[in-house]
Amino acid sequence: MARAFVCVRVLATVLLLNISIVSRSMGLRGKERQGASRIPSEFSPEERFAMKEALKDAIKIPTVSFGPEEFNTTALAEFGEFIHKAFPNLFKTSFIQHEVVSEYSHLFTVRGSDPSLQPYLLTAHIDVVPAPEEGWEVPPFSGLERDGFIHGRGTLDNKNSLMAILQALELLLTRNYVPRRSFFIALGQDEELSGNYGAQKISALLQARGVQLAFIMDEGGFILDGFFPSLKKPFAMVSVTEKGSLNLKLQVKMTPGHSSAPPAETSIGILAAAVSRLEKTPLPNMFGDGPLKTTLQLLANEFPFPSNMVLNNLWLFGPLVKRLLERNYITNALIRTTTAVTMFHAGIKMNVIPPVAETVINFRIHPAQTVEEVIELVKNNIADDRVQLHVLSAFDPLPISPSDDQAFGYQLLRQTLQSVFPDVSIIAPGVCIGNTDSRHYTNLTTGIYRFNPVYLQPQGFSSIHGLNEKISVQAYETQVKFMFELIQNADTEQRSSPHQHEL
Numbered sequence: 001m002a003r004a005f006v007c008v009r010v011l012a013t014v015l016l017l018n019i020s021i022v023s024r025s026m027g028l029r030g031k032e033r034q035g036a037s038r039i040p041s042e043f044s045p046e047e048r049f050a051m052k053e054a055l056k057d058a059i060k061i062p063t064v065s066f067g068p069e070e071f072n073t074t075a076l077a078e079f080g081e082f083i084h085k086a087f088p089n090l091f092k093t094s095f096i097q098h099e100v101v102s103e104y105s106h107l108f109t110v111r112g113s114d115p116s117l118q119p120y121l122l123t124a125h126i127d128v129v130p131a132p133e134e135g136w137e138v139p140p141f142s143g144l145e146r147d148g149f150i151h152g153r154g155t156l157d158n159k160n161s162l163m164a165i166l167q168a169l170e171l172l173l174t175r176n177y178v179p180r181r182s183f184f185i186a187l188g189q190d191e192e193l194s195g196n197y198g199a200q201k202i203s204a205l206l207q208a209r210g211v212q213l214a215f216i217m218d219e220g221g222f223i224l225d226g227f228f229p230s231l232k233k234p235f236a237m238v239s240v241t242e243k244g245s246l247n248l249k250l251q252v253k254m255t256p257g258h259s260s261a262p263p264a265e266t267s268i269g270i271l272a273a274a275v276s277r278l279e280k281t282p283l284p285n286m287f288g289d290g291p292l293k294t295t296l297q298l299l300a301n302e303f304p305f306p307s308n309m310v311l312n313n314l315w316l317f318g319p320l321v322k323r324l325l326e327r328n329y330i331t332n333a334l335i336r337t338t339t340a341v342t343m344f345h346a347g348i349k350m351n352v353i354p355p356v357a358e359t360v361i362n363f364r365i366h367p368a369q370t371v372e373e374v375i376e377l378v379k380n381n382i383a384d385d386r387v388q389l390h391v392l393s394a395f396d397p398l399p400i401s402p403s404d405d406q407a408f409g410y411q412l413l414r415q416t417l418q419s420v421f422p423d424v425s426i427i428a429p430g431v432c433i434g435n436t437d438s439r440h441y442t443n444l445t446t447g448i449y450r451f452n453p454v455y456l457q458p459q460g461f462s463s464i465h466g467l468n469e470k471i472s473v474q475a476y477e478t479q480v481k482f483m484f485e486l487i488q489n490a491d492t493e494q495r496s497s498p499h500q501h502e503l
């Protein structure tokens with residue numbers, strides 16, 4: 001997850017205010033798979049040993065994305081060979097087609113027996129962010145097991161998901177499983193950079209084939225445990241949208257001259273004033289638009305007094321909550337498009353009037369705004385034609401995926417959570433302020449759910465893209481079990497009864 005960890009942090013802070021949700025309604029009908037009984041998610045000691053060893057082997061391959069166009073292609077190629085060895089059945093089953101995309105990414109097409117059921121897609125990424133050894137308890141690419149944990153870069157982001165998906169399918173195949181519903185598995189090579197070679201190309205391929213998906217499951221949410229003092233129970237956060245992004249270059253050009261007879265304003269002064277105006281005039285507080293307000297209302301009753309009372313009466317306390325959320329820079333990121341001045345270049349010599357001054361500003365766009373709207377607002381705030389705007393890169397926020405009773409993917413996650421994690425009764429839709437590969441797939445479905453079925457404590461959360469990333473052997477086994485169940489649950493049909501209650 002490229003900075004997707006921030007989702008967790010943001011949500012954590014919002015939840016100091018607080019959140020939760022229990023809705024035990026089931027949107028899925030438990031229709032058994034045709035002619036076959038359900039395969040229990042029980043694994044032999046040999047299988048459990050093999051699955052953790054496979055994860056360790058995956059961690060040992062340093063599939064690092066260093067920077068734009070800088071991948072470890074040796075490691076990526078090695079990873080391709082590795083999955084052939086670790087999951088032989090995936091490559092020799094007649095109803096599974098395997099394709100290599102952009103040399104190092106992988107697409108599996110698993111053909112179900114019932115073509116009337118719309119397929120779905122499970123995705124995870126092969127690459128990891130760099131991990132300099134300094135500060136790690138064990139070398140980051142050792143895959144060492146210690147005290148019940150497998151250590152290393154990628155154990156939470158995101159080789160655990162990748163391996164759990166493949167492992168679950170491999171185990172199902174050894175039990176002669178044949179799916180009813182078709183599905184795809186997409187493994188991208190460059191999520192930590194942009195996904196332009198992996199997810200983007202895989203998506204283009206599926207679009208060219210006219211594929212439409214029932215839903216997509218990607219990384220970007222966890223079962224959050226111990227983040228919120230007021231909430232005793234862990235709860236599952238399924239991210240239903242992501243913020244957009246805009247990198248804007250501001251540029252001021254002037255005629256260079258000698259500093260002994262300067263003009264009243266230099267390019268640096270003009271640009272600095274523009275930057276200062278932008279920092280002093282935050283983009284509008286959008287609380288009330290987008291999913292956050294609804295989520296808070298849905299969750300109101302899970303909180304102790306007075307949070308519950310406040311959240312149940314947003315008609316009255318809305319303005320207060322709106323202001324409170326602004327006061328913390330993390331919750332602030334949830335309610336508005338953020339403005340971060342990240343680069344500033346100007347000047348060539350101590351006694352020369354600078355010809356050019358440039359700055360780069362990174363905006364993270366609130367789900368209720370667009371790139372275009374943000375550019376317009378920025379132009380108005382700067383209010384100086386001498387400052388030229390150049391869009392370096394941009395994408396709109398992702399559409400909000402449905403999380404109601406009729407949302408097949410969401411209900412499937414809920415159903416699977418309830419059976420694999422009986423202790424987790426709370427599922428909350430979240431907003432991801434980081435980004436994942438999901439944005440490349442928006443043409444294929446309206447239901448994109450970002451969720452890793454793994455408990456995450458605050459310590460684990462800071463290890464993502466940080467030091468000492470690790471996963472317990474038990475958590476990984478449970479993740480495999482979750483995927484094993486989810487794939488079978490997806491063979492049910494979507495309930496067609498009318499929507500029963502509006503929220």
Ligand SMILES: *[C@@H]1O[C@H](CO)[C@@H](O)[C@H](O)[C@H]1NC(C)=O
Nearest residue numbers: 061062064072074075076078
């Ligand atoms: C790239 O990966 C290979 C293993 O596949 C490894 O031997 C090599 O050290 C890695 N290179 C870098 C720069 O990390």
Ligand SMILES: *[C@@H]1O[C@H](CO)[C@@H](O)[C@H](O)[C@H]1NC(C)=O
Nearest residue numbers: 203204207439440441442443
């Ligand atoms: C979605 O489809 C439109 C129209 O075909 C295309 O222009 C656009 O690039 C596609 N977007 C993605 C992310 O694939």
Ligand SMILES: [Zn+2]
Nearest residue numbers: 001002157158
């Ligand atoms: Zn990731």
